[in-house]
Amino acid sequence: MNSPSPFNTASFRQRALAEARYAADIIPQTAILAEVVRCPHPHALVKHIDSRATLAVPGVLAVLTAADFEGTHLGHIHSDEPVLSSVARYVGDGVAAVAARDRQSLMRGIEALRVDYEVLPHAITIDDALASPVAIHDFCADNIADKFQAIRGDWQAVKSRVALWVENTFETAAVPHAYLEPRACLVRVDGNRLELVCGSHAPSMMADSYRPIVAGWGSQLEVVTPAIGGSFGAKWGHPTHLVCLLFAQRLQRDVAMVLSRRDDMIAGRTRAAMRFKMRIGATAEGELVAKETVLWSDNGAYSLHGPAVMKAAAIRGDNLYRFSAVKADAQLIYTNNMPSECFRGFGITQSTFAQEQLIDELAHRLNLDPVKLRLSNIVHEGDTTVHGWKIGSCGIADCLDSISKRISQHRRGKTLPRNERYRTGYGLAAFIHCIGNRGYDTRFDRAFVKLAVLPEGGIRISSGEVELGCGTVEVLTKTVARELAVSRDQLEVVLGNTATGPHGMGSFASRTSFFVAMAAEDACRRFKQGVQRLMVEFAMPNPPILSELIEHARQQQRLGDLEVTGVYQPTGVVVPDESGYGNISAAYTFGAHGCCIQVDTYTGKVTVRQYWAAHDAGTIVNSNGAQGQVIGGVIQGIGFALTECASVAENGQLLNPGYLDNRVPTFADATPVEVLFINTFEKKGPAGAKTIGEPPIIPVAACIANAVHDAVGVRIYRLPITSERLWRAMNDDGSRLEPDDN
């Protein structure tokens, strides 16, 4: 090892002082640099790679191609992603990799590499892929990567009760995660031991999936997590990691790779683009009785979490209302697009765009108030939902009430001018979400927190979970400081280090705060038991003064007695059956959003003037952090609703691989967001808390689309709601004003 292993996890203060170190910041000047050569075609056979000229470039040390990774595939559910491809399946698919002493040699080496391609027919839309005679993967002739079906209730019986069906087809766009820190990794080598340093939200699970591959090379692997500059679901396993690992293993040198923004945008991951054909049926009085979803999800070239995201999108939203019967029929389709991946909301962000617009439409058609329609159909504490979710604490009614009040007040205030050109509209939408998912990985659904007294004083808290900026460090520090009655400056936190452990599942399904706080409480119980035992043994007074007891234990070389690992495993949860039935989460979170928007009818531009977000996240533990999650999620949701989209041309090229053309919200778009926490007490949660990571983004697009309808009477079924799309929709029937009118 060239330098000591990193790193205590950066605290909030270290990040605030710009002292946090991300993967790219810790690459030593002596590290070998690597880069991947990416296919410029959406679908092509690599006929031949001539690396002689590359290897002749001074400073170039090695070249890897698909042959070096023969038989190795990545993928958590379907293993279908090669590390380097002999058949490239999207623009940006890696076909070779070069390692060199310095950047200039690296660039020259890449330029000198000759790759002969045989271009194959490609399919970049769901329809093209389904109609194409060309299989994107040999093993999948119809390009359908996965399917899912669920039927609940007595459809014959409910059909006769439905007085009105509302139905439509909705489309959501592929959106790059666009985290600010591009993917970067450093592999440090010490003989057979490889250490991968990279920002990932699931270091233990990533290590688990890489270890069998690395073991095949005769090496061992540990993963260390420095500061992470955003993930939002994307920073999981990635071929670039394996490329660097193999270079390091072969060259016996430290190897680093930092993706450019462009490479990160074309070969990172995206939110899965989805098409929903959805219908909801109600009685004339407004009782929601049935819902049917047909879903096509664009998997992209490889599967990653595509199957799980598809299932979630197909059914999870159903659990918000007391439907008597639901049906879902979903397909996951391979296309020659960048692979899709989980992204904050795990498919429910997409399905909510459809569901909550239909609920609104239903209210309008039945001439009912959209809030009252929701209130009379939502689930309540004690319910078992149509998919078997057991609802505990549930503040959705209060969320809807408070949003409804905010909207009425604002409407009465008439703060915005309503004139020929600018139209004002109000919208709202609701959601339900889980905290962890027992079905996600059937092998493991626990969290561990380890406490150890350090020889130099203080207590180290270790966990396999990570800090993405959501407050994991804060939650752990707060919990341990409270439970052990020690001051916070006595505590240090180490997260996501597989060498020192413990194992962690990573940030999924808004589970981290809930799971680590529960595990930390358990660790503190065990720690206190250790203290009690030593106290009796040392014949110290009761209650002991912790610092004195620790000092005594140190002198007696008994600090090991105070090393404990707490565990949390949710109770009452099951792995759902094949149709997705079962209580997947210990508790559920809820919320309702409302907004006031303005539409410029001359241009179609939507401006969000005011936003209200009411959340039931249980009892709030970390108020600043929770507020930040809501505000940030809403702003990200506004991007998803209005501007963000991976624009892929017919030839498969991504047209906007950067922030300039894939416009994420900036300071200038910073809509005021009022956060309303509806306090509930979740018996199963830590100190009554639930969680807040993903939920704030889920209802935003539907909320804005409902407001657009309120403003201009036009419903938008496709994301993003760009100015052009809305202008065209407003002007389609020719009866509305043309841009040159007046």
Place this chain on the structure above:
Amino acid sequence: MSTGVYLRVNGEEHEIPGQWLGRRLLDYLRHELRLMSVKEGCGEGDCGACTVFVDTEPVCACLLLCGVVADRNITTIEGLPKDFRQSFAQLCEKHGGLQCGFCTPGFTMMSAWLTGGGTETGKDSVNKLMAGNICRCGIYQQLKKVIAELI
């Protein structure tokens, strides 16, 4: 070999080696001077994570070649007054002004510029002046509070 071309970074004079004259200031600061607070988010001047001062103006270090800023004064976070960094950090803690923290260096520099009298600003224009810095975690509202309290 001497180039006779100098850069002053955080008050310290550095002679720029010949091979660096035509390369990015961002890389020089990070790779040669190891000033790791200067982040590369996009390399295209869109995100503002690599903001530094050239004399008194905030610029994206990814858009400048070292030779272009010869004889100029470059300031990174490491060169800002300690008490400013401390109060910025405290206000971030108070208002929840960061999440992942990758954009924080750029916002720190911009806040130092706004509060240092570098520009004439009314409070309304903060949104526009800050629009060149992206926070993908989306917490502009909290950053706005931090800046408002600094001004």
